[in-house]
Amino acid sequence: SLFSRNMDQRDEKKNQQCSSPVCVHNPHLDALKDDILYHFSLGTGSHNLQAMFGDVKFVCVGGSPWRMKSFIEFIAAELAMEDPKSEYPNICAGTDRYAMYKVGPVLSVSHGMGIPSIAIMLHELIKLLHHAHCTDVTIIRIGTSGGIGLEPGTVVITEQSVDATFLPKFEQVILGKTVVRNTDLDQSLAQELLHCSKELNQFETVIGNTMCTLDFYEGQARLDGAFCSYTEADKQEYLIKAKEAGVCNIEMESSVFAAMCKLSGLRATVVCVTLLDRLKGDQLSSSHEVLHSYQLRPQILLVSLKAAACIGGCW
């Protein structure tokens, strides 16, 4: 197709200009004869990772394995990169921890829910991309979130990922000691996505801070968990404070995603749709069809970025 051919030429040109590797920061890895990526059921001894993944330029990650499968089918069809009737097998079929799909330079990987789950996946993904000698990789998390003061269905591109006290940092415990990591994301990529959304003109998109929590119920001030020791007024006060700190939405993976992608030199951003306005409620009571249509929006935006890349040259 015209799209994929243009894109390949662009990628080649870009690779000649500069080439940014995917960095690991671990001197011990060189001593490993075989690096087993256990939760992917892949490894350097059992798989030729460079042959399988060496052409990857764009990685899309999200919580749900079903959504990541539908994303690869969607982007393949939309960009006419392959016969739309092709089947895309799960590359991690040997495990049920994560699911992984690939079409051309696009890799789609599920990460489950929460910081620990996405962190395991990212450790192994970064090693995979490193072993495969990938260069100039862009990675985008597409997800769902609760919005604060936004119409449900609004897409939020993350400016900064902040913690439950609204600070832009990720705390990681190493050898029992807390290490603080930076949660910066790629601002030019965020701006490109916002521009794409304006061109697309199908749904509202904003850039704002995303609060990343370790819990969905009490950790996000919901009133509908098994336990709740605060009032509706306490909840509103907390969410209004978050809004005043620039928080547009709340999810559970962005902080460690930002921190690990920054450490490994990946160009990264987070694009989440808001499924409800948390100032107005806690339960996801919209119909299945409405929630499904919302969940497609980050995917639609990514496809439009991918199309724009043929002109803009971002990837």
Next chain:
Amino acid sequence: SLFSRNMDQRDEKKNQQCSSPVCVHNPHLDALKDDILYHFSLGTGSHNLQAMFGDVKFVCVGGSPWRMKSFIEFIAAELAMEDPKSEYPNICAGTDRYAMYKVGPVLSVSHGMGIPSIAIMLHELIKLLHHAHCTDVTIIRIGTSGGIGLEPGTVVITEQSVDATFLPKFEQVILGKTVVRNTDLDQSLAQELLHCSKELNQFETVIGNTMCTLDFYEGQARLDGAFCSYTEADKQEYLIKAKEAGVCNIEMESSVFAAMCKLSGLRATVVCVTLLDRLKGDQLSSSHEVLHSYQLRPQILLVSLKAAACIGGCW
């Protein structure tokens, strides 16, 4: 069968003696007309939870959906509770977040990896058991873990779940403030399981502390993640300190599991097999068959507890 009939009689007798409900601590729940258990794709408005789950006495949870399906097939066959050729449909088929299976009074639920993932599941499970008016429920997490100074394949029953500084507590952030919760587990249930294992005499089982971390690589002092800023000596020093604090194994869910089960009055314990000795390595390099056989051990122990319950009356 003799087993299931004896068990039913025992359950009935126990219910007459005393009846312990599954507690929620949330005054807001009463005001909900319909409580949507979003991540299970179940709800009080759409499902008759009491008819579906009212007889549940025993809940088994574990990370992997495949393992939780094989557990329900295994326990049904072993205890002859139903035609072993029966199919057990996934009760949460409307979502890919968790999988849930049931046979007789036994419920089997997957929880993904890490504290946030199991916490979402437990909030909705506790509400489900509460809405279903279940009483005298025992819950056991069966999982995999890294051992410290134990032969791979050893089963560890958790005495206390401790954090990365070896303290028996779980920190939960609510409205931006840290709340500390107790991680006590049911010691009589742990002793019963240890006794069952001795009777069974098929594999080594110990009772000891379990360290619960937020990360699998740096958080557990592994040398094989994408990032590692410490030496082999640092790692050994940390793990030896853990061992001196009574830590037998390391996993990623026990602390919030203990805290939430205690709050809701569930009789709870954690039974994890060790897949490797972390003092000797980091990678899971045993064969698929060996690792699979290890993962069956907590299931075998639970079945022997269930059989013993016909005599001992624990559930």
